Each structure stands twice: as structure tokens, then as C-alpha cells.
Amino acid sequence: MDxxxxxxxxxxxxxxxxLRIVRALVTAGPNGLAAGVxxxxxxxxxxxxxxxxxxxxxxxxxxxxxxxxxxxxxxxxAALSGLIQFLMRDxxxxxxxxxxxxxxxxxxxxxxxxxxxxx
Amino acid sequence: MDxxxxxxxxxxxxxxxxLRIVRALVTAGPNGLAAGVxxxxxxxxxxxxxxxxxxxxxxxxxxxxxxxxxxxxxxxxAALSGLIQFLMRDxxxxxxxxxxxxxxxxxxxxxxxxxxxxx
DNA sequence: TCAACATATCAACACTCGTTGAAACGTAGA
DNA sequence: TCTACGTTTCAACGAGTGTTGATATGTTGA
Numbered sequence: 001m002d003x004x005x006x007x008x009x010x011x012x013x014x015x016x017x018x019l020r021i022v023r024a025l026v027t028a029g030p031n032g033l034a035a036g037v038x039x040x041x042x043x044x045x046x047x048x049x050x051x052x053x054x055x056x057x058x059x060x061x062x063x064x065x066x067x068x069x070x071x072x073x074x075x076x077x078a079a080l081s082g083l084i085q086f087l088m089r090d091x092x093x094x095x096x097x098x099x100x101x102x103x104x105x106x107x108x109x110x111x112x113x114x115x116x117x118x119x
Numbered sequence: 120m121d122x123x124x125x126x127x128x129x130x131x132x133x134x135x136x137x138l139r140i141v142r143a144l145v146t147a148g149p150n151g152l153a154a155g156v157x158x159x160x161x162x163x164x165x166x167x168x169x170x171x172x173x174x175x176x177x178x179x180x181x182x183x184x185x186x187x188x189x190x191x192x193x194x195x196x197a198a199l200s201g202l203i204q205f206l207m208r209d210x211x212x213x214x215x216x217x218x219x220x221x222x223x224x225x226x227x228x229x230x231x232x233x234x235x236x237x238x
Numbered sequence: 239t240c241a242a243c244a245t246a247t248c249a250a251c252a253c254t255c256g257t258t259g260a261a262a263c264g265t266a267g268a
Numbered sequence: 269t270c271t272a273c274g275t276t277t278c279a280a281c282g283a284g285t286g287t288t289g290a291t292a293t294g295t296t297g298a
Contacts, residue, residue, distance in 0.1 A: 003135075015130070026211075039245095050247080091196075092149070155275080170276090172275095185265090187265070188264080189265095190275065
């Protein structure tokens with residue numbers, strides 16, 4: 001995860017519909033959701049949803065696969081993890097031991113199902 | 120951390136100069152940096168820097184205090200932690216144990232120095 | 239092949255955002 | 269008080285972004 005990737009990712013998440021899409025996919029887990037289901041879940045019409053899904057794909061935050069008539073989208077948990085690591089890298093001048101565990105309090109969460117790129 | 124706060128935060132981080140500012144403050148740790156130092160570090164002229172610092176303050180990602188002629192800014196590590204938790208909340212339908220630890224691999228990092236709001 | 243369904247693409251519009259330059263504010267030292 | 273320094277505010281401009289409606293693409297079953 002470099003700066004330009006992180007910028008794309010944060011910028012993508014800084015939009016109401018896209019943040020809801022990602023959160024819905026994070027909640028859904030590795031199995032993902034069909035585009036149509038996503039649209040009704042987050043309340044975005046099809047053409048607009050497609051636009052935002054493309055943005056999120058370009059940002060590397062989600063992945064998709066076709067299943068029959070539907071396209072299934074899922075969160076890229078490795079990318080989300082990489083994003084967080086980018087933000088916190090080199091914290092406190094590379095001496096995080098001088099600090100209390102703020103990020104460590106996070107619950108472990110969903111990794112991908114095989115097509116993951118570990119950061 | 121609610122959705123509107125998260126949106127403000129992600130939107131704030133989705134801009135090159137602001138992301139660099141936050142990363143510089145994360146690196147600096149709890150002591151923070153003066154506005155002038157920040158400006159030269161990230162390469163942003165004073166008036167523009169001030170604009171971005173205000174945005175980051177409104178997003179709740181940084182805090183400031185005056186020290187003589189300088190204004191010292193520092194990252195709000197609790198807010199950053201809360202932002203991450205918001206993104207990952209309810210992951211995998213509330214059953215993160217079905218997943219591998221992606222977020223857990225993150226190194227523990229800097230907490231605040233006392234004015235922290237734990238999430 | 240055809241019709242029905244799910245999804246994606248495109249152009250146009252209004253709106254928001256980042257940058258710039260000038261000016262103002264607040265603090266410290268003479 | 270005056271000057272110098274650090275920082276902030278303001279208005280204006282150009283560029284980028286999200287939404288909308290119409291249209292196109294791809295898939296399934298008859």
C-alpha cells in the first residue's frame with residue numbers, strides 16, 4: 001500500500017454511498033453480495049451503484065466475480081488491513097512501544113478467501 | 120464514531136496534503152508539531168495549510184493547542200482507532216471468529232496523552 | 239432466436255472542493 | 269507602542285465529483 005493507493009481508498013470511503021457499500025460488504029463477509037442486493041441494501045439505484053462499485057474496485061477495496069446473471073461483490077479485507085497499516089505506519093517516530101495500544105484493541109477480522117494479497 | 124463522523128474523517132484523509140499532514144502527526148506522536156513545521160514537512164504554504172488543518176480538526180482527527188507564537192497540532196489517536204473500528208464493525212455478520220486475523224496483525228500504536236476519548 | 243432480467247456505460251448538469259493572493263489577527267520581544 | 273513573526277480568514281477561480289436519464293452489454297430460459 002503506497003500513498004496514491006491509500007489516497008484512492010480514503011477518497012473512495014469518504015462518500016456516503018460508497019462507505020455504506022463497503023460496510024455492507026464487510027458485514028457480509030467473504031461470500032459477498034450481488035450488485036442488486038447491494039443496491040437495495042444501501043438505497044442506490046442501479047446505474048449509480050455501478051458507478052460507485054467501479055470507483056471502489058479502482059481503489060482496490062472490493063473485488064467482483066460473475067455468478068450467472070449476477071455480479072457478486074465482496075470486500076478486499078487485505079486491502080482494508082493495508083490501508084490501516086499505512087495510516088499507522090511509523091507511528092510515534094517508529095517507537096510505538098512508548099504508546100498505549102489503541103489499534104491493538106481492534107477485534108481480529110475477516111481475511112479473504114484465497115485471492116488475498118497479504119501486506 | 121457514527122457514520123457522519125466517519126464520512127468526514129475518510130473524506131478528510133482522501134486528500135493528498137491532509138493525508139500527509141495526518142501521517143506526519145502520527146509519526147510525530149503525542150507531542151505533535153507546530154503548524155509552521157508541518158507546512159514545511161508536507162510542502163504546503165501557510166494559508167492553504169491552515170485550511171486543511173481546519174478541515175482535519177472539524178473531522179475530529181487532530182487537536183491543537185497554542186504555545187507562545189506557535190500552534191501545536193497532534194493526531195487524535197483515539198479518533199483514528201475509532202475510525203478503524205467503525206469500518207470493521209460487524210464484520211462477517213458479527214462472527215469474526217470465522218475469519219483469519221487481518222486487522223489483528225496491526226502493531227499496537229500510539230494512544231493519546233490524556234485527552235483521549237476511548238471508543 | 240427471442241424476451242426478460244441484471245448490470246454497466248455514457249453525456250450533461252449542478253455542485254463541491256482545493257488553491258491562490260490579499261488582508262487580518264494574535265503573540266513575543268524591543 | 270511598534271515591529272516582526274506565525275497563523276488564520278476571506279473571496280474568487282478552475283477543476284473535479286455525484287447524480288440523473290437514456291442507452292448498451294451480458295446472461296438465462298423458452
